[in-house]
Amino acid sequence: MSTANIREEDLRKLRVNKNRLMGELHRTCSWGTGKRWGSESTETGMSRLSLSDADKQARDWFVRETTALGCTVTVDAMGNIFAVRPGRRSQEPPICAGSHLDTQPNGGRYDGILGVHAGVEMLRVLNDHDVETEHPIGVVNWTNEEGARFPISMVSSGVWAGEIPLERAHALQEVGGGQATMESELRRIGYLGDTPATYRSVPLAAHFELHIEQGPILETERKKIGVVQGVQAYRWYTITVTGRDGHTGTTPFASRADAMLLAARLIAHSHTLATQHPSALASTGIINALPGSVNTIPGTVVFTLDVRAPKDSTVEALEAALKRDFASIAASSSSSSAAAPLTVDWRTDTVSPAVHFHPDCIAAVRSAAARVTPGGSEGLVRDLVSGAGHDSVYTSRRCPTAMIFVPSRHGVSHNPEEYTSPEDCAIGAEVLMHSVLGYDRMKAGVVG
Amino acid sequence: MSTANIREEDLRKLRVNKNRLMGELHRTCSWGTGKRWGSESTETGMSRLSLSDADKQARDWFVRETTALGCTVTVDAMGNIFAVRPGRRSQEPPICAGSHLDTQPNGGRYDGILGVHAGVEMLRVLNDHDVETEHPIGVVNWTNEEGARFPISMVSSGVWAGEIPLERAHALQEVGGGQATMESELRRIGYLGDTPATYRSVPLAAHFELHIEQGPILETERKKIGVVQGVQAYRWYTITVTGRDGHTGTTPFASRADAMLLAARLIAHSHTLATQHPSALASTGIINALPGSVNTIPGTVVFTLDVRAPKDSTVEALEAALKRDFASIAASSSSSSAAAPLTVDWRTDTVSPAVHFHPDCIAAVRSAAARVTPGGSEGLVRDLVSGAGHDSVYTSRRCPTAMIFVPSRHGVSHNPEEYTSPEDCAIGAEVLMHSVLGYDRMKAGVVG
Known part of the structure; x- marks a missing residue:
């Protein structure tokens, strides 16, 4: 039949x-x-x-x-x-x-x-x-x-x-x-x-x-x-936070450029921002702090960010908000003139509409x-x-x-x-x- | 002479x-x-x-x-x-x-x-x-x-x-x-x-x-x-945050047990708490997220914490506050019953009075x-x-x-x-x- x-x-x-x-x-x-x-x-x-x-x-x-x-x-x-x-x-x-x-x-x-x-x-x-x-x-x-x-x-x-x-x-x-x-x-x-x-x-x-x-x-x-x-649309980024290595025991907070602390704030904030965009997700799967010693404040932290949403426009809007806020959090985390500035660099690894x-x-x-x-x-x-x-x-x-x-x-x-x-x-x-x-x-x- | x-x-x-x-x-x-x-x-x-x-x-x-x-x-x-x-x-x-x-x-x-x-x-x-x-x-x-x-x-x-x-x-x-x-x-x-x-x-x-x-x-x-x-007195800890691995694209926030997000919150909070204790310092120098893939929510994050202060009593008080707050942040970060709980384990590696x-x-x-x-x-x-x-x-x-x-x-x-x-x-x-x-x-x- x-x-x-x-x-x-x-x-x-x-x-x-x-x-x-x-x-x-x-x-x-x-x-x-x-x-x-x-x-x-x-x-x-x-x-x-x-x-x-x-x-x-x-x-x-x-x-x-x-x-x-x-x-x-x-x-x-x-x-x-x-x-x-x-x-x-x-x-x-x-x-x-x-x-x-x-x-x-x-x-x-x-x-x-x-x-x-x-x-x-x-x-x-x-x-x-x-x-x-x-x-x-x-x-x-x-x-x-x-x-x-x-x-x-x-x-x-x-x-x-x-x-x-x-x-x-x-x-x-x-x-x-x-x-x-x-x-x-x-x-x-x-x-x-x-x-x-x-x-x-x-x-x-x-x-x-x-x-x-x-x-x-x-x-x-x-x-x-x-x-x-x-x-859903997704984009993958590698984000590099740069500060300055320092001794954990001898460097007061005001003199630090602590890339790890800033990276932690950015990762936490990426979640907060994602919840403000419709059905959006933000996730960090890989993180590496350098030089990688218990008693050294990391001068460099590299982490991945995976951003997703059903709509391309949502991913674009979230990316823009993340870039804007990461820069301002970095600026406000940079302490007195004694410390090196904290900077955030973005690299886009994947754009999947x-x-x-x-x-x-x-x-x-x-x-x-x-x-x-x-x-x-x-x-x-x-x-x-x-x-x-x-x-x-x-x-x-x-x-x-x-x-x-x-x-x-x-x-x-x-x-x-x-x-x-x-x-x-x-x-x-x-x-x-x-x-x-x-x-x-x-x-x-x-x-x- | x-x-x-x-x-x-x-x-x-x-x-x-x-x-x-x-x-x-x-x-x-x-x-x-x-x-x-x-x-x-x-x-x-x-x-x-x-x-x-x-x-x-x-x-x-x-x-x-x-x-x-x-x-x-x-x-x-x-x-x-x-x-x-x-x-x-x-x-x-x-x-x-x-x-x-x-x-x-x-x-x-x-x-x-x-x-x-x-x-x-x-x-x-x-x-x-x-x-x-x-x-x-x-x-x-x-x-x-x-x-x-x-x-x-x-x-x-x-x-x-x-x-x-x-x-x-x-x-x-x-x-x-x-x-x-x-x-x-x-x-x-x-x-x-x-x-x-x-x-x-x-x-x-x-x-x-x-x-x-x-x-x-x-x-x-x-x-x-x-x-x-x-x-100054110092103590070194290794802190293990345990949640559950998940796919970054398929796991809604409510179903996650995101060890990386919690670790980020804990590291940021350790800094905040340290500023509330006299001349205290808290620093994270090493962090590792597992399994370590861009599109996998880490089920395990291990990081070090270095806590210092001129007085032993300050270090002790800060440790107690950190342990209390980390536990409560973990509890409040654990989402619905669909997700595995998030837990925080402490190991003390060094106590230097x-x-x-x-x-x-x-x-x-x-x-x-x-x-x-x-x-x-x-x-x-x-x-x-x-x-x-x-x-x-x-x-x-x-x-x-x-x-x-x-x-x-x-x-x-x-x-x-x-x-x-x-x-x-x-x-x-x-x-x-x-x-x-x-x-x-x-x-x-x-x-x-």
Whole structure:
């Protein structure tokens, strides 16, 4: 049967197989098993760095399974794997579910992995019920999404989207001082594909990504599904506070130019300012005081500042307020003429504008979520803006895109204890499947 | 002539030879010359780590010169060198000037070095004028005062005073991963003396130490001499703030347990509290945020806190206030039940009580300072409490002790640019000499 020819109520009956989904997910987590955190066999994290031997095993599984399910598999020059199940309109680009099989070195079993497995489960369900879709339906495994081994996140969807040059990506050297590059590792494990890594060679009709929230909002509000509207804007800065080294015992406060004290005031103030801007966040993750001695007042402190908000204009306004206030706090912290002045220098490391997903894809997710969640109620569904980047940021530049979030226990991610219940994984996978099928029908002009 | 038999006005005529003092000081700085900071030949810092080859050259000079000046030289088991010029009462312990010839790895030409050279210049002046003192007069070079190579400051005066076990000091390994110990290096350079390192074997009648202030007070107030009353109390703490790691983009403020934000608030507050306690200081020199990633909210921040005040009771009161307030700030920074609690743990690393120098020695310094400073006015003299530790802290436990401070340009020390003018060095050396001579007369019962 074809989705174009079956009734809405028949489609609604399609369910994912929770046990098959979770069994397969956990089985494949034997490749790159990480730190144990509980006594159950599945209670370990993952350490499956991109293009490692463990990643090759997971990729081989993905190719083997999707091929067995009747897909055509394409590997591009970044090792992105596109598994496409034919549809009636065989010449059209596929509607894809995509995510990534690589993990952080000390990561969990769900970030990325769930999205790919949910896609494969979708293919199984379509096969089980012999569904013929209008468009080809695919699943994508994007390479090195984490940026944990080769230090650009989402680098391969970025190349596909034409935002990152292939040469730059291929030349990326692994972190930690090793000599391997993305290109050498792609070649080594046999995933340096012949197909050019570009949306022009491998176009997608749409991209849907199921992902764990990696934050606490859904759990806190007892929601099951986040309908992701886009990704918030963020900017990263390195801030250097310069004063003058001094002996902690012999330098009165009036004679100090204490870079540490000023840095502490600035970090505290960045939080205060962020709370005054709508849904804005400010965070310091790295700080270093020099020269770094118990009894030396630091003359230099360097710290990072990560500023985010759903709107670009909010980030811009917060940046302006921070720069203005940091300068005035530095001026008022500089003591008498006996001390050197305190100065604050800003370096902007990253500017990532807000991403807005496609309204048709968002509508497909919202409709699927209403259908799948218990009772069909919208009460378990919530609109969200993603706080983190995903491959969907890049796909959204070249095809209609949306994302689906499921709850993360305690909001924990990039951690072995990252956890989403089997029930929530299955709900998310079902929303993914129905989003893809709904979009397929919508795009084909089939209503209801 | 003997000081006991000469008139006060004759003693007053004794002057140090500024050019000889500074020429000798700079000449010996060819052993361990450090970073250049100006164009003049003397405008470099020093890097003369304790028991290095450069330190051996400086020690050899000290032994050679003082022997030539008629001193008996004793080297103890810590390499402390006692050069003693005979007095009339040959069986009495010597009244000594003492300091150290070792420096920080990136230090200057005055910290420690000036005090030893001023002592040698004193011996020269006494010889020039054929002065016979009542008591033997000595100069001491204490080993590894800086603690920069073997990581306990003032370790050898500490052993002499019976406060640090010889075995512990001998076993101290050099910092930076080398295998050398104090004992092996003392043996290697030929300064592992036969004399037990203890005040029982090498008693001192008194100890006077000329030192640069290492702070800005004298310069700021345009004083020439600090009459040091003692050393302020200090305590060192390591404070660990524990929250929970989180993604900077996906974790709303209400769900955070941001150890960095709390640490910033605590550091800023420690300063505020210190200003509310008399002459108290609080400083953070080392801070480390974990796991240390731009886009991860730190779950752990560890920082040092150095708290000082002239009175022990002030340090105790400030510590109590800090502990009380840190706990309450942590409690009020802990957000909703969704977040992990924020906790603050204290570890006390060092408790150094206030040191009070001997009133007789202080009186000798004050009297000498009034005599030496231009016009004899007390207007150029100021009482001070030392902010830093010195060998005089340990000598004061076993013999009457006082210190003399001279101005440090910009208060800078432990830095190549450490500088005290030749005039101020000479004034300090003259106050040192007259303090020793005055104490000799006072102790002998000779008045005016």
